[in-house]
Amino acid sequence: MIESTKIMGIILSFVKPYRLMATICILGAFFGTGVDIVQANLLKEVVDHAIGGDKQGFIAAVTAIILVIAASCLIRYGIKYYSGHLGIQILRDVRSRLAGRLGRLPAACLENRHSGDIITRMNNDVGSISGFVDRHITNMIYLPLVITGVAVYLLYFNWKLLIVSIILLPVSMLASHKLGRAVGKYATELQESFARYSAAVQDTTGGIALLKSYNMEPVMFGKFKRITEDILAIKLKTDWRCMYIAPISMVVGVVPQMSCILYGGYLTVHGVLTPGELLTFIYLLGFLIGPLSGIPGLIIDFKVTIASARRVIELLEEPEERQDGSVFAPPENGDTLVEFRNVSFSYGEGEPALRGLNLTMRRNRITALAGPSGSGKSTVAKLLCGQYDGYDGDIYIYGSELHQWSLSEARARISIVSQDTYLFPCSIYENIAYGRRDASREEVMQAASLAGADEFIRDLPQGYETAVGERGAALSGGQRQRIAIARAILKDAPIVILDEPTSALDGQSEALVQEALERIVVNRTVLIIAHRLSTIRDADEIVVMNNGQLVEQGGHEELIGTDSLYRQLYNNQYAYCTEGGE
Numbered sequence: 045m046i047e048s049t050k051i052m053g054i055i056l057s058f059v060k061p062y063r064l065m066a067t068i069c070i071l072g073a074f075f076g077t078g079v080d081i082v083q084a085n086l087l088k089e090v091v092d093h094a095i096g097g098d099k100q101g102f103i104a105a106v107t108a109i110i111l112v113i114a115a116s117c118l119i120r121y122g123i124k125y126y127s128g129h130l131g132i133q134i135l136r137d138v139r140s141r142l143a144g145r146l147g148r149l150p151a152a153c154l155e156n157r158h159s160g161d162i163i164t165r166m167n168n169d170v171g172s173i174s175g176f177v178d179r180h181i182t183n184m185i186y187l188p189l190v191i192t193g194v195a196v197y198l199l200y201f202n203w204k205l206l207i208v209s210i211i212l213l214p215v216s217m218l219a220s221h222k223l224g225r226a227v228g229k230y231a232t233e234l235q236e237s238f239a240r241y242s243a244a245v246q247d248t249t250g251g252i253a254l255l256k257s258y259n260m261e262p263v264m265f266g267k268f269k270r271i272t273e274d275i276l277a278i279k280l281k282t283d284w285r286c287m288y289i290a291p292i293s294m295v296v297g298v299v300p301q302m303s304c305i306l307y308g309g310y311l312t313v314h315g316v317l318t319p320g321e322l323l324t325f326i327y328l329l330g331f332l333i334g335p336l337s338g339i340p341g342l343i344i345d346f347k348v349t350i351a352s353a354r355r356v357i358e359l360l361e362e363p364e365e366r367q368d369g370s371v372f373a374p375p376e377n378g379d380t381l382v383e384f385r386n387v388s389f390s391y392g393e394g395e396p397a398l399r400g401l402n403l404t405m406r407r408n409r410i411t412a413l414a415g416p417s418g419s420g421k422s423t424v425a426k427l428l429c430g431q432y433d434g435y436d437g438d439i440y441i442y443g444s445e446l447h448q449w450s451l452s453e454a455r456a457r458i459s460i461v462s463q464d465t466y467l468f469p470c471s472i473y474e475n476i477a478y479g480r481r482d483a484s485r486e487e488v489m490q491a492a493s494l495a496g497a498d499e500f501i502r503d504l505p506q507g508y509e510t511a512v513g514e515r516g517a518a519l520s521g522g523q524r525q526r527i528a529i530a531r532a533i534l535k536d537a538p539i540v541i542l543d544e545p546t547s548a549l550d551g552q553s554e555a556l557v558q559e560a561l562e563r564i565v566v567n568r569t570v571l572i573i574a575h576r577l578s579t580i581r582d583a584d585e586i587v588v589m590n591n592g593q594l595v596e597q598g599g600h601e602e603l604i605g606t607d608s609l610y611r612q613l614y615n616n617q618y619a620y621c622t623e624g625g626e
C-alpha cells in the first residue's frame with residue numbers, strides 16, 4: 045500500500061509548477077495572521093481608551109481598526125483568489141496526467157482491470173480530491189499559520205490563561221485522529237464498492253440482450269442489491285463515527301471560551317489583566333479555537349481524500365508502455381517480413397500460451413494460423429502488436445527484434461481486423477478516418493468503397509455523418525466489419541492481421557465482408573487467424589498450432605492429404621457443417 049507521506053509528496057509535486065501562486069498564498073496567510081493580531085491589539089486600545097475616557101485615542105484606535113479590517117479583507121480575497129486558481133490548475137493537471145497515462149498503459153494492464161474500476165478512479169476518486177482541494181486548499185495554508193501565529197502571541201500575552209483555555213484540546217485531537225483512521229479505511233472500501241457498482245452498471249448495459257435472453261435480470265438485480273447494501277453498511281459505519289465529530293468540535297469550540305472567560309475574569313478582578321486585554325485575549329482565542337474546532341472534520345475529510353488519492357496514484361504509478369525504440373525499413377533482400385524465433389510466453393502464473401514457437405511470414409503472402417481453441421493463435425497476434433512484453437525468444441519485424449522497435453512505429457506497420465470490431469461512439473466518417481489522421485475526405489470514401497461499405501453508408505439518412513452509437517450498436521455486424529476493414533484499408537499498413545473477421549456473421553454478410561477482405565490482402569503480408577478452416581484453403585501457408593507449439597505446416601492440399609491434426613480439425617468442422625451445424 046502506498047504510504048500517506050508518499051501520497052502527500054505526490055500531491056505536493058503537483059503544486060510545484062505553481063510555486064509563485066503557492067508563495068503568494070503563503071505570504072498572504074503570513075500577513076493575514078499579522079493583521080489579525082494587530083486588529084486584536086487595536087481592539088484592546090479601543091476598549092481601554094473608552095474606559096479611560098480618552099476620546100482622541102478612542103477615535104484614532106477606531107480609525108486604525110477600520111483600516112486594518114479593510115486590509116484583512118483584501119488579503120483574504122487575494123488568498124482565496126490565488127488558492128482557488130491553484131486548486132483548479134492542480135485538478136486539471138491530475139486529470140490530464142491520468143488521461144495521458146491511460147493511453148500509455150500496456151493493454152495487458154487494462155485487460156486485468158474492470159473498466160468500471162478505472163472509471164470510478166477517474167471520476168469519483170479524482171472528484172473526491174477535487175472537493176478537498178476546493179474546500180480546504182486555503183485552509184491548508186492559512187490555518188496552520190494562523191494557529192501557530194496566534195498561539196505564540198497568546199503564549200507571550202498570558203501563557204497561564206492560554207493553557208487553562210486549551211487544556212482539553214489534546215484529548216479531542218487524539219479522538220479525532222483515531223476516528224479519522226477508521227473513516228479512512230472505510231473510505232477505501234466505499235470507493236471499491238462504487239467501482240463494483242460502476243462495473244455492474246456497465247455489465248448490465250453492455251450485456252442487456254444476453255441478460256434478457258437468459259432471464260438473468262433477477263441475478264443482476266440481486267448483484268446490484270448486494271452492492272448497494274454493502275455501500276449502505278459502509279456508509280452507516282462511517283456516519284456512526286462521523287457523528288462524534290459534532291460533540292468533539294463543541295468541546296474544542298465552547299470549553300476553551302468558557303474557561304478563558306472564567307479564569308480571565310478572575311485575573312481581571314485581581315488586576316493582572318485590564319478589561320481591554322481580556323477582550324483582546326478572548327477575541328484572539330477565537331482565531332485559535334475557530335480553526336481548531338474545524339480540525340476534527342478536516343482530519344476525517346483528509347483521510348477520505350488520502351484513500352481516494354491512493355487509488356488515483358495507483359493508476360498513475362502503473363508502469364507505462366515503453367516509449368523508446370527505432371524505426372526500421374523493410375529488408376531489401378529476402379522476403380521474410382515477420383519471424384517468431386523460439387517464442388515462449390505466459391499470461392501469468394498459469395500454463396504457457398506459447399512454447400518455443402517458430403513462425404515465418406513472407407512478404408505479400410498469406411500465412412494462416414489454425415489449431416484447436418486455446419492453442420495460442422490470438423496470442424501470436426497480441427505479441428506481434430506489442431500488447432505484451434515479457435516473452436522469451438525473439439520476434440523480428442523487417443529483420444529487427446521487436447524490443448528495438450518503437451512500439452508506435454511497429455504498430456503503424458500493422459493493420460488488424462478482428463471478430464469483435466470496436467467502433468467509437470461517433471460518426472461513420474470519423475470511425476474510418478481513425479485509420480489515418482491526415483486522410484482527405486476522398487481517401488476516406490475511397491477506402492469505404494473498397495471495403496464495400498460506401499453503398500450502405502450513402503443509403504443511411506445522414507450518410508457518412510451517421511452516429512454509430514456505443515460500440516456501433518446502430519449498425520449490423522456485417523456493416524461494422526466493413527467499416528473496420530475500410531479503416532484498415534485507409535491505414536494502408538504493409539502487414540495485415542485478420543482475426544477471422546467473418547466468423548460471427550451470417551452467410552450474406554460473410555460474402556460481402558469476404559469480398560472486402562480480398563481487396564485488403566492484395567500486395568500485403570497477411571496473417572489470418574482461422575477459426576473456420578474453410579476460409580484459409582487458399583492461404584500460401586497454413587501453420588497448425590497445438591498447446592502453444594507449431595505442430596504442422598504446409599498448404600491445404602498437402603496437410604489434408606496426410607494423417608494430420610489439420611485434417612482432423614477440418615473433417616470435424618466439415619462434418620459439423622454437413623450434419624446440420626449450419
Ligand SMILES: Nc1ncnc2c1ncn2[C@@H]1O[C@H](COP(=O)(O)OP(=O)(O)OP(=O)(O)O)[C@@H](O)[C@H]1O
Nearest residue numbers: 155391392397416417418419420421422423424575
Ligand atoms: N488475457 C489473458 N489472460 C490470461 N490467459 C489468457 C489470456 N488470453 C488468453 N489466455 C490463455 O492463453 C491460451 C491461448 O489463448 P489464445 O486466445 O491465444 O488461443 P486461441 O488459439 O486464439 O483460441 P480461440 O481459437 O478459442 O480464440 C489459452 O489457454 C487462454 O486461456
